[in-house]
Amino acid sequence: MEKKMPGMMLQRKTTEARKNMVRALTGMLMAALLIAGATRATAQGKNKIGPAAPVTYDNRYEIYGGINLMNFQAGQDLPSRMNMGGGEVSATYWLTNHVGLTADYRGEAGTTPVHPNAFDINRPLVYMNMGMLGAQYRGPKNHYAAINYHAYFGASHGVFDSSTGNVPPQYLPTIGLYTNRTKGIAALGGSVDFNYSKNIAIRLAPDLMLEHFGTETRQFFAISAGVVYRFGKR
Numbered sequence: 228m229e230k231k232m233p234g235m236m237l238q239r240k241t242t243e244a245r246k247n248m249v250r251a252l253t254g255m256l257m258a259a260l261l262i263a264g265a266t267r268a269t270a271q272g273k274n275k276i277g278p279a280a281p282v283t284y285d286n287r288y289e290i291y292g293g294i295n296l297m298n299f300q301a302g303q304d305l306p307s308r309m310n311m312g313g314g315e316v317s318a319t320y321w322l323t324n325h326v327g328l329t330a331d332y333r334g335e336a337g338t339t340p341v342h343p344n345a346f347d348i349n350r351p352l353v354y355m356n357m358g359m360l361g362a363q364y365r366g367p368k369n370h371y372a373a374i375n376y377h378a379y380f381g382a383s384h385g386v387f388d389s390s391t392g393n394v395p396p397q398y399l400p401t402i403g404l405y406t407n408r409t410k411g412i413a414a415l416g417g418s419v420d421f422n423y424s425k426n427i428a429i430r431l432a433p434d435l436m437l438e439h440f441g442t443e444t445r446q447f448f449a450i451s452a453g454v455v456y457r458f459g460k461r
Contacts, residue, residue: 246307278426282370286457289319289398293453300402301339301353303441311337315451331379333357345404357383357412378419383412405440413437428455
């Protein structure tokens, strides 16, 4: 029974991550329905809602910056996950009205629970730097908002000993932490851009994160919110 427990816990956590992603995507679809409803209501009413200038989505470039939150597991056998917070910056070059190439950077930090240990280490700080490349696909859109889908792939460097100064690196696994390492990572998700003006939008973007810091690929949930700036005519 004891041997089955880690596998059961991992399966439960993986299922929870998938459920979170489904909830996020469902929210995006609900937002799309609200967008369509707002468009019809505005067309029938006298008052105009939304940006004054027409939003044409004919921009060549796009820059995004915002805050990012994600969960993570800082060791192969830790029983609990941690929450990380940080920032995200991305730049997109739109090839067509629907397809764009994106470079994305994210920096995250947070404290994690660890195993009981003789070093008196409790909730040490962990931080990660992620660099990814990929593509965006612009889906349903109108004057008020747009829904995008994206897939980014790259590498993540995790630092797990930033606040464990009295623990030799080779002993980090004994308290449950990975040693410092760089591994592959992916972000699969989408975003809803609510237009403030022709060039500026407020973005909400959920992601399913895939990482391989341990012996298998694990799934986590992330979400970011920030501002998009569009410029350059295509």
